[in-house]
Amino acid sequence: MFMNAGDIVVKFGKDILESEDFLREKDFMQHGKTNTYDHSVGVAKTAVWVARVLRLRVDYDSLVRGCLLHDYYLYDWHHPSKEHRLHAFKHGKTAGKNAEKDFGLNFIERNMIRSHMFPLSSVVPIYKESFLVGLADKYCTVKEIFRRKP
Ligand SMILES: [Fe+2]
Numbered sequence: 313m314f315m316n317a318g319d320i321v322v323k324f325g326k327d328i329l330e331s332e333d334f335l336r337e338k339d340f341m342q343h344g345k346t347n348t349y350d351h352s353v354g355v356a357k358t359a360v361w362v363a364r365v366l367r368l369r370v371d372y373d374s375l376v377r378g379c380l381l382h383d384y385y386l387y388d389w390h391h392p393s394k395e396h397r398l399h400a401f402k403h404g405k406t407a408g409k410n411a412e413k414d415f416g417l418n419f420i421e422r423n424m425i426r427s428h429m430f431p432l433s434s435v436v437p438i439y440k441e442s443f444l445v446g447l448a449d450k451y452c453t454v455k456e457i458f459r460r461k462p
């Protein structure tokens with residue numbers, strides 16, 4: 313049966329998408345009018361779409377989970393706070409810590425989350441899945457910033 317990118321995200325990310333902890337991302341704005349939940353789902357769909365178009369041999373389970381959790385830092389970075397200083401450099405590490413605690417991570421997912429801001433992060437992407445989340449994140453960010461108001 314043919315599955316589109318959205319079906320694949322639901323197949324591997326259902327437990328995360330439905331968890332109360334992850335739903336908290338709806339309360340935090342990411343870029344423009346897009347909240348962090350919608351941004352993360354968009355990144356997951358984009359990464360899956362790219363992997364399928366390029367026929368890459370990737371671990372789809374990890375790809376979806378790492379993408380969904382890549383910005384799981386759980387605060388609004390627009391609000392000034394001591395803890396959010398250097399957000400761009402540090403939030404991958406914070407997201408990784410939170411995701412580890414609430415969902416558990418494998419090696420691929422951990423590297424995806426911690427390196428997704430590379431070269432701003434100190435962690436280097438070492439898996440195909442890590443390059444995909446970085447690419448999809450940058451694409452979605454630009455799209456969200458320039459999206460016209462409805
Ligand atoms: Fe991020």
Ligand SMILES: [Fe+2]
Pocket residue numbers: 351355382383449
């Ligand atoms: Fe992101």
